[in-house]
Amino acid sequence: MTESPYLRLAQRTALAVPALLLAGAYVSQYVFGLYPCEMCWWQRWPHFAAVALALLSFFTPPKRLWVALAAGGILTSGLIGLFHAGVEYGWWEGITSCAAIPQTDDGQSALDAIMNSPLVRCDEPAWTLFGISLAGFNFLISAAASLFIFNQLRKDHRA
Template sequence: MVKSVNTAAQGAYLLALAVPGALIAAVYVAQYGFGLAPCDMCWWQRYPHFAAIALALGGLATRGTRLGNALVMLAALAIGISGVIGAFHAGVEYGWWQGPTACSSTSLGSDPLASIMNAPLIRCDTPAWTLFGISLAGFNFLISVSSAALILLLLGRRSKGLGR
């Protein structure tokens, strides 16, 4: 039986679906509409969003129940994980730390031709696009982490009886 859901919790449920859905839609538009091919770390950021969409759909289907709330909390966690991966990726792009050598190697090694032929096509340490100096990975971090926190805050308001 689905119980009534207060406004704060309803917002959390909708955000848990809308945020990863919008971010995934945006990266596919960037990829297929504007030719910005994803690197390996870009893909890593997508996987938690896919999981968040599935979890949020399950939460919406069971909204107002403990299961629904748990699924939305897990969706928020997945969104936050994508944001943390985005932060790591942005740090690699800005040169703050080294990323996986498979997608950010600058060395040609002892056999330059073999290194070139085996090199990945898309480098993880070079942003494909920036706006105001923030890469797509940086925007993913900003949007995902703040959205995850907001979703958890809205769910917390419900559990404490606030916002009724």
């Protein structure tokens, strides 16, 4: 049985979107110095899971299940992004223990890493474009992508 073009498009989207969003997050962190806060990290974990599930869908049946789970991971990250954006815009209060996760360099003590770690607040956007923060863009892109993937799976089911 051949795969429908809807399933193939859903698979590729489920792999590409979280991979590109993660790549953008790491570029913003390591190239532009926009260190992630704790809620930024929360948004990355479902994308990692979505990439793994999407890759699994290329090799292991049932493909539609893995793609749907990947879309669910993408949507989860987007919803966390919505919560984070709401904290940034002051719509609601966020968590109280929000700061960057320190990383030790070779030969550096954990205390030095903590003391030299930049303080990154979850309630202040590190960067915005047209008034939309990175968390807001994650929500918009992830929500749209997951809805698109679910729609492609629905079309595949009908085909």
